[in-house]
Amino acid sequence: MERKRALTYKDVGVDIEAGERLVDRIKPFAKRTFDKNVLAGIGGFGAGYLMPKGYEEPVLVSGTDGVGTKLKVAQMANVHDTVGIDLVAMCVNDILTVGAKPLFFLDYFATGKLSVDVAADVIKGIAKGCELAGCSLIGGETAEMPDFYPEGEYDLAGFVVGVVERRKYITGERIEPGDVVLGLASSGIHSNGYSLVRKLFFEVLELKIDDYVEELGRKVYEALLEPTKIYVKSILNLIERVEVKGMAHITGGGIPGNLVRVLPKGVNAVIEKGTWKVPPIFKFIQERGNVPEEEMFKTFNMGIGFTVVVSPELEKEALDILESSGERAFKIGKIVEGEGKVVVE
Structure with missing residues (x-):
């Protein structure tokens, strides 16, 4: 009887070692965004963040968004270090409308076959966006899904949590004629x-x-x-x-x-x-x-x-x-x- 070759996860398109290399690559980018309230960051099962002091009645404000088909343009151009800024911007600008200061950010990067270089460029951009927004990139998820995405393509989603004092929460309800x-x-x-x-x-x-x-x-x-x-x-x-x-x-x-x-x-x-x-x-x-x-x-x-x-x-x-x-x-x-x-x- 012919002996069958052992089947591995890598054989079907998922490279766990590449994912580990990516985590090692992006840790320095993320660490630059950390503030004193970050308890645990990239690499763990969960990321901890202390509630900032000085709020009497803090309201947590959350937001999530993506970049849409602008990603197609990035992939056509093979330029991947700017769409991460877009991802952060779409989320933090949204929660900003009620007066919320962004505290921390997480990303979701999904692709068919992981390119460590491409993913690292994307996440480098996310870290840059977090620096511009004054928030911490404390975690994320990289999903490698063979047969789900065409070769060379990826998708992004972002998640942000911010805080605002309840009495300073901006709703628009006081807008009146003459403003x-x-x-x-x-x-x-x-x-x-x-x-x-x-x-x-x-x-x-x-x-x-x-x-x-x-x-x-x-x-x-x-x-x-x-x-x-x-x-x-x-x-x-x-x-x-x-x-x-x-x-x-x-x-x-x-x-x-x-x-x-x-x-x-x-x-x-x-x-x-x-x-x-x-x-x-x-x-x-x-x-x-x-x-x-x-x-x-x-x-x-x-x-x-x-x-x-x-x-x-x-x-x-x-x-x-x-x-x-x-x-x-x-x-x-x-x-x-x-x-x-x-x-x-």
């Missing part, structure tokens, strides 16, 4: 609308990933992989110094679809086009793709990545604080009586 809407400039497309973007760039226009685009002054991958802006430090500085009534992270749905989420009944937000400069990437998409302007505002951030609502008497002070924090900020609209809608005019 002003401030907009913080985005760094580009951020992480939404990439199904449309990829269709335009790679199918309609038949551009290659490293083609130079004159109108953008950059190669395709450089324009499309610009990381999502992280607003945490600037906004936390702002809310420490002035009263902020409501905030919105401008993601899928654009300004109309996100600012509306913090408007109370009885008011509208009127957004005034022309109060900020729309970046060239959006003009390129609109003109070359023949995309209606209304569709552009529903799909993309159009150059505004985060919005803040304050009383009119605080407008100048708030803008000065934001600009001193390194942000480009503008008054982009006002609050009027209405039925809870966002109007772009």
Whole structure:
């Protein structure tokens, strides 16, 4: 009788040793993000984090998100050290809207066959995002799933926990007619609308990933992989110094679809086009793709990545604080009586 060769986990596509090498590779990146409250970090079964002192009635705020099909662009370009920043940004900017300071972050990296180099680049970007957001990367999961993902592809998810004093929790309920809407400039497309973007760039226009685009002054991958802006430090500085009534992270749905989420009944937000400069990437998409302007505002951030609502008497002070924090900020609209809608005019 013929003796059969022993079957191993590695034979079917799961390399446990590669996973262990990855953990060793990423530990230094993660450790740079640790603060004094981290009890246990990368490599264990669970990560511990002490509740920060100084809160009378702390509210924990959690968020989770991904990067969407922007990952396809990263994989086409073989550039993997920026999408981790996007992952952190999408999560921390969300919980920031209620005034929460991000405390710690975990990631989930899933692929068909693990490339230690690729995964390490991705997680290096996640650690960089955590440094920018002032939070600790204390854990994560690497899942190697043969036959589930095509070769060379991976997916990402992120999870963040933050904290805010209950009496400082920002809901938008105090927004009233006469208030002003401030907009913080985005760094580009951020992480939404990439199904449309990829269709335009790679199918309609038949551009290659490293083609130079004159109108953008950059190669395709450089324009499309610009990381999502992280607003945490600037906004936390702002809310420490002035009263902020409501905030919105401008993601899928654009300004109309996100600012509306913090408007109370009885008011509208009127957004005034022309109060900020729309970046060239959006003009390129609109003109070359023949995309209606209304569709552009529903799909993309159009150059505004985060919005803040304050009383009119605080407008100048708030803008000065934001600009001193390194942000480009503008008054982009006002609050009027209405039925809870966002109007772009």
